[in-house]
Amino acid sequence: MTNDCSSRPDTETIATEISCLKTFITYILKALNQADAGRAILNxxxxxxxxxDPKQAEVFQRIIEQIKTAYRS
Known part of the structure; x- marks a missing residue:
């Protein structure tokens, strides 16, 4: 990949980038048909x-719940 996708090292910028990515993923799932989006979430x-790692699993689960809520709206 030749594009620069690096992040600045400050946590505020990284948090904003993560929010952007969550929103982007939600729009991608909405663009898919319902069966494919559901399959991706189930996977x-x-x-x-x-x-x-239970802490990592908890963070991932929270993100999936946020995406599912945004997907349904």
Whole structure:
């Protein structure tokens, strides 16, 4: 990949970038048909269940819940 997708090291910028990515993913899921979007979410939920680190799984689950809520709106 030749595009520069680097982030600035400050946490506020990174948090804003993450919010942007969550919104972008939500719009991508909305652009897919309902079956494919549902399958993608189910696959992520399976990944979360298989995670060894409970803190990481909790963060991922919270993000998936945010995306699901935005997807339904």
């Amino acid at each position: 992520m939920e399976k990944e979360i269940l298989a995670m060894q």
